[in-house]
Amino acid sequence: MADTDLASQIKAALVDVEIPGGADLAGYAGLSEIIVTPGAVAFAISVAPGMEAAFGPARDAAKAVAERLGGARKVMVSLTAEKTNTPKFSHGKATPPGKTRVPGIKRIIAVGSGKGGVGKSTTSVNLALSLASEGLKVGILDADLYGPSVPKLLGLEGRPAMRDDGIFTPHEAFGLKVISIGSMLVPGQAVVWRGPMATSALRQLLRETAWGDLDALVIDLPPGTGDIHIALFQQTIVEGVVIVSTPQDLALIDAQKAVDMLRRMSVPVLGLVENMSYFIAPDTGNRYDIFGSGGAERAAGRLDIPFLGAIPLVMSIRENSDAGVPPVAAMPEGAEAQAYRLIARRLISSVP
Numbered sequence: 326m327a328d329t330d331l332a333s334q335i336k337a338a339l340v341d342v343e344i345p346g347g348a349d350l351a352g353y354a355g356l357s358e359i360i361v362t363p364g365a366v367a368f369a370i371s372v373a374p375g376m377e378a379a380f381g382p383a384r385d386a387a388k389a390v391a392e393r394l395g396g397a398r399k400v401m402v403s404l405t406a407e408k409t410n411t412p413k414f415s416h417g418k419a420t421p422p423g424k425t426r427v428p429g430i431k432r433i434i435a436v437g438s439g440k441g442g443v444g445k446s447t448t449s450v451n452l453a454l455s456l457a458s459e460g461l462k463v464g465i466l467d468a469d470l471y472g473p474s475v476p477k478l479l480g481l482e483g484r485p486a487m488r489d490d491g492i493f494t495p496h497e498a499f500g501l502k503v504i505s506i507g508s509m510l511v512p513g514q515a516v517v518w519r520g521p522m523a524t525s526a527l528r529q530l531l532r533e534t535a536w537g538d539l540d541a542l543v544i545d546l547p548p549g550t551g552d553i554h555i556a557l558f559q560q561t562i563v564e565g566v567v568i569v570s571t572p573q574d575l576a577l578i579d580a581q582k583a584v585d586m587l588r589r590m591s592v593p594v595l596g597l598v599e600n601m602s603y604f605i606a607p608d609t610g611n612r613y614d615i616f617g618s619g620g621a622e623r624a625a626g627r628l629d630i631p632f633l634g635a636i637p638l639v640m641s642i643r644e645n646s647d648a649g650v651p652p653v654a655a656m657p658e659g660a661e662a663q664a665y666r667l668i669a670r671r672l673i674s675s676v677p
């Protein structure tokens with residue numbers, strides 16, 4: 326069945342779902358568009374603040390309807406109260422109410438940046454592999470809805486399997502457990518999910534995946550600071566965030582914004598990684614500080630966060646990444662891999 330047909334069919338069936346006050350959900354103004362992909366059905370129900378609990382049964386019933394009609398598709402129905410999502414916690418409060426751990430996962434390390442294209446995904450993947458090479462059990466979650474790239478970096482294709490009980494079985498690559506929000510999307514399709522649906526997808530990937538016991542889960546965040554970040558940090562206890570920045574000043578200013586946001590949300594900043602820091606000529610092996618040197622390290626000092634290390638700008642990082650074999654796996658003893666592994670070791674020693 327075409328995706329749009331299924332969406333209409335689900336919408337029609339929601340006539341049988343009663344909402345508080347006796348009306349039906351299909352005609353309710355707070356019902357979002359119904360998004361159907363080959364693997365998922367997603368929609369959101371927006372309610373007035375304080376009405377979340379009253380709408381709970383309608384949400385459950387709507388989910389059951391979508392599951393009945395959606396075949397094997399994973400169904401995500403989020404219930405959100407329409408109000409501005411300003412984080413409520415005050416600075417310095419370690420664990421605001423409502424934050425919980427993900428069972429089985431000892432530590433969550435998110436990788437973020439203020440700006441796009443600075444190498445977050447490349448860093449996430451190689452950091453995860455480096456943590457694994459230190460003997461840890463590691464998973465990676467690609468939370469970048471707008472440009473999921475972890476599967477490509479790890480040479481993975483297809484969707485993760487789903488067990489009968491609706492729990493995802495993560496992919497495995499180079500010893501890592503891997504789940505990507507991208508597997509919920511159709512390649513090339515525009516991202517039409519609204520904030521609530523994206524955050525609901527994140528929650529399900531995080532909490533409804535059979536991760537097993539992990540020492541660390543690395544989360545590759547979208548650039549900047551948006552719904553995904555707020556949802557993650559409001560709902561989940563994370564060890565902290567590693568910020569990736571390039572040496573150019575602009576990126577560093579953006580990094581500063583990211584640090585400010587994390588501080589406001591009481592999320593620890595684990596440190597700064599300077600990516601594409603210096604250039605190593607492939608023929609001579611000489612090092613060139615094309616952007617000047619030490620910018621990120623000085624910025625880390627100014628921001629009062631640890632400097633975790635620098636990754637060179639090298640062709641092989643791009644080539645190996647494009648080929649789906651990350652440098653840490655391709656050449657574990659190579660200079661690039663050593664740079665990532667040094668960062669991982671610093672991280673391990675700073676996070677007990």
Ligand SMILES: Nc1ncnc2c1ncn2[C@@H]1O[C@H](COP(=O)(O)OP(=O)(O)OP(=O)(O)O)[C@@H](O)[C@H]1O
Nearest residue numbers: 441442443444445446447601637638639642643646
């Ligand atoms: N140290 C490096 N040396 C050479 N190329 C690199 C390096 N780090 C990343 N790249 C390349 O830069 C490009 C962007 O990297 P990546 O996708 O990791 O960035 P990103 O911050 O995750 O981007 P986005 O914001 O789009 O998610 C990729 O082509 C990647 O292979």
Ligand SMILES: [Mg+2]
Nearest residue numbers: 445446469474
């Ligand atoms: Mg990325």
